[in-house]
Amino acid sequence: MNHLSSETFRENANAALADAQLRGALKSATSLFGDRRRSAAASLPNWEDLRSQARAIKDEVLSHLDKYLEDFVRAAESRGAKIHWARDAAEANTIICRLAAEHKARIIVKSKSMTTEETHLNTALEAAGMQVVETDLGEYIIQLADEPPSHIIAPAIHKTRGQVSELFTSELGAPPTDDIAQLTGTARATLRDRFAAADIGISGVNFAIAETGTIVIIENEGNIRLTTSLPRVHIAVMGIEKVIPRFADLEVFLKLLPRSATGQKLSTYQSFITGTKRQATDEGPEELHIVLLDNGRSRMLAHPVTRQSLACIRCGACLNVCPVYQQVGGHAYGSVYPGPIGAVITPQLMGIEKTSQLPYASSLCGACREVCPVKIDIPRLLLHLRGEISERKGSAGERLVFKLWARVMMSPALYKMSAVTGRLLQRVVPVSKAWTSGRDLRPIESRSFHELWSDE
């Protein structure tokens, strides 16, 4: 039941609403993240300026993405990195499986990466006979539980500590406990051994700097540092939109990202990786491979309205403040990227055929736009996608309703007539159950305001 489909969003959501444990976990986690983000943002007086600067940098990148990618590739290659271009998820997985085979890898450690979730890399590697170990605590938990992540930065946000303890008992034989330090200790002890044995480390990328060819990865647990430094080979997977022009641009993003994501002033570890080690006595991997993934991104780039979706820095702040996400959690979306930004990105990456419910899974309250550190106008993008869906996939019934609605609204006579009809009909026709199952309906007034005004 854990691998849900976007096509059944409504059913998924209703099942989530009935899960008291899930809703409890979501409520405390999203409000904690939300509160921390708010005070972290408030602690910087120039927060709004930083948001504008960050967006301006992203806009600059996105209007010259080809140039900045070429710069990045040139700089990274000159430092010894090997670059691989992947048109789509399948191509990325093929490249990585081939690299793993070339190195006769048996054990692969991975750090948290939404991009490799997007490509379902683990499935591909496991099918090729490799053992893949997720080393981020949250990712490790959901890997043991065989579940997809339910949040962009906190993949196991839907689980209570009790559920994690049960999981560790059944999967690792650990004694039951509600002590978080002890649970973390169990994971740590198991993972240390995997790090030491791993042939390859695979990571994501937060920022790729065109000027220097550096990749920057942000984390709190130290597992990324180990993943990218212990094994002989490091493979980093990044969406092509992750590039930023200059090293100096990092200042803005390193202020915005941790504050927006976890409410921290700074994450515990920021790894800056520029190429491979220079000489044999240096520490670090012998090979660095960087996989640049398109997978629908250049299509998003081509459209003037949707282009801004590529500015996302995957902080997850919009999830925490979204009233829909707060109630149903991430799995209900049935997509790798959940919440408001997920409802924007997923239909663009996967096409609207199977994801057409997602842009409607929003009350358009605008809380997401208010917190987005790069000022993505998510409600506007949702509306844009709704427009595309109603044009290409809308139900015939709904289309007819809005055609008639427009006819009525265009004509005062029809408008008046429909009001009178409505008043009569509401006495005999049962009103929409969708509304009345949870709420009483206000009856239509016996005289409209138009009529009251004429009376006067």
Next chain:
Amino acid sequence: MKVSLFVTCLVDQLWTGIGVSSVEVLRRVGCEVEFDQRQTCCAQPAYNTGYLKEARQVAQRFISIFEESNADAIVSPSGSCTAMVHHYPQLFASDDEWLPRARAVAAKTHELSSFLIRVLKIEDVGASWKGRLTWHDACHGLRDLNIKSEPRTLIRNVKGAEFVELEHADACCGFGGTFSVKYPEISVAILDQKIDAIERAGVDAVVSGDASCLMQIGGRLSRKGSKVRTMHLAELLSHRQ
């Protein structure tokens, strides 16, 4: 000042008291109020559901009607519908004929509380109401029009009324137009957070600037047999003991 009232289709059909109260308040502060009988809807239902062609038709009609008026301002007792009118330029972004007309009408259109405070600079409309009440920030008024202090200022100046802040006053009530019937279960789950906060506030009434939120909140309060009543800001401001 001459004001053209856009009453909204929801108020026109389901809650005329809001329209009547708006006229009363506007006249009390010295405005001359006109009402164009040709008006219907701002086009938001179609716009928010993705039927842009229909939305443009209805929006063009709104623009044509209201640009004929010689009133100084178009005023509406709804943050949501006012915000929709402010979105018209987006709807006609690549239309050389309609874009300037959309901009002109949008610039003239104000939500009631922001019109009173920002345009007329009136903070006390001489209302009185006895009881304890709270305010729910309707999303579009709050986030599209930046209306936050205006209604609170007006409410604080209502004689006899005791104002308390609602916990998470700026959280969505779960209405969201067609969202409320496309995903009624989620809509009500979101709503229940709001209802809990209202009940914890121990108020006689919850006030807001949009009939839509108030019907959502009121529909649930009444289903739960709550004694808390819902009231539009215009109704509160028109009230005199």
